[in-house]
Amino acid sequence: MHDYLASLRLSENLISIITNLTCALLILLVGIWLAARLANFAQRAMARAKLDVTLIGFLRNLIYGVLIAVLIVMALQQAGVPSAPLLAALGAGGLAIGLALQGSLSNLAWGVLLIVFRPFRVGDFIHAGGIDGTVESINLMHTTLVLPDNREAVVPNAKIGAEAIINFNRRGTRRFELKVGMGYKDDIGKAMGAIRQLYEADARILQDPAPGIWTESLGESSVNLVLRAYVRSSDVWAVQTDLLRAVKERFDAEGISIPYPHREVVVVNKSGERGMGNGEHVA
Numbered sequence: 001m002h003d004y005l006a007s008l009r010l011s012e013n014l015i016s017i018i019t020n021l022t023c024a025l026l027i028l029l030v031g032i033w034l035a036a037r038l039a040n041f042a043q044r045a046m047a048r049a050k051l052d053v054t055l056i057g058f059l060r061n062l063i064y065g066v067l068i069a070v071l072i073v074m075a076l077q078q079a080g081v082p083s084a085p086l087l088a089a090l091g092a093g094g095l096a097i098g099l100a101l102q103g104s105l106s107n108l109a110w111g112v113l114l115i116v117f118r119p120f121r122v123g124d125f126i127h128a129g130g131i132d133g134t135v136e137s138i139n140l141m142h143t144t145l146v147l148p149d150n151r152e153a154v155v156p157n158a159k160i161g162a163e164a165i166i167n168f169n170r171r172g173t174r175r176f177e178l179k180v181g182m183g184y185k186d187d188i189g190k191a192m193g194a195i196r197q198l199y200e201a202d203a204r205i206l207q208d209p210a211p212g213i214w215t216e217s218l219g220e221s222s223v224n225l226v227l228r229a230y231v232r233s234s235d236v237w238a239v240q241t242d243l244l245r246a247v248k249e250r251f252d253a254e255g256i257s258i259p260y261p262h263r264e265v266v267v268v269n270k271s272g273e274r275g276m277g278n279g280e281h282v283a
Contacts, residue, residue, distance in 0.1 A: 017080070024079040028071055035067035051116075058112070058140055110161035111140035119165045125233070127166035129159040169233045173206065176229060176240050180247055181222030183257035188215070188223060194250045195227060202246075204239050206230040222259045 043060040051059075115138060120126045125134050126145070131153050133145030143160055145153045168174060182191050192213045199211045211229030218224070227247075231239045251258055 020079050024075040027078055028075040031071035031074070032068065035064055035071065038067065039064035106158040107141045107156050110157035111138075111142075113161065114138060114143070114157055115140070120167050120170070124167055124169040126168065127164075129155040129163060131155060172233060173230050174233050174236045176231065176236050178227040178240060178244055178247075179216065180225045180227065180244075181219065181258055182225065182251070183259050184221075184223060186223075186256045190254060191225065191251070191256050194254055194256070195225070195247060198243060198246050198250060199229060202239065202243065204231050204235045205243075206232075 039060050042063050043056055046056045046059060114120075120128070120135055120138075122135050122137065125132070128143070128145070131145055131147070133147045133153055136144040136146050136152070138144075140157070142154050142156050145155060147153060180195075182188065195213050196211075199205050205211055206229070209230050211227070214226050214228075216224045216226040227243070229239075229243075248258065250256075
């Protein structure tokens, strides 16, 4: 009788173990199927919201990974494995991984923020992380910039997020500034009028906001003018160089001098007589 009861209890325990394992396996299989469906649904919802493709893929995989982790804990608990030690082990492992990957996680966090808030886009010319360049690509860990001399810079997103970001293209227009000197004996009104004609002649220079000319300072050998005007962001360099050349040519045609620093050399001969040099100029 005693052997019969022991055999019966063993059979019941075996049946219970098999039942628990079967339920755990079902939870795992059905859960994986549901997790994939939920992750794909979230991916489609984010695509309809027009989030960045890189961010969509990252969030989809993150949702799927979290759901799978929850499923594994549920399945092990159903199979009879105590959940408290498992959760503690997962927490300790997560903490260790977080400390080991602190820099990478910082880049990842800033990558998500840069993609969500979009302080710049691909093709923008920016100053970020102490570097000036055109944005070639943005991913979750780093941003690739092409420098003006065609070098490539891979900048960690944490470095970009930790400093000020200057976007030169965001508003579509930029103001440039040039400084030009003219002689004290020349007509300042005539010089300003010539520059205004150059403004009007160049269709790339925007008239709203209106370009301007101001007297900046009275230098040692010149009256210094400052020229400011707005152009499209893509035209800023070409317009500056073209306008500077046009000002030089117009001043030459109008007889307006562009002085440069000079000094007078005094020559002392052997007899002690002083004589004036021929006006050696020092650029």
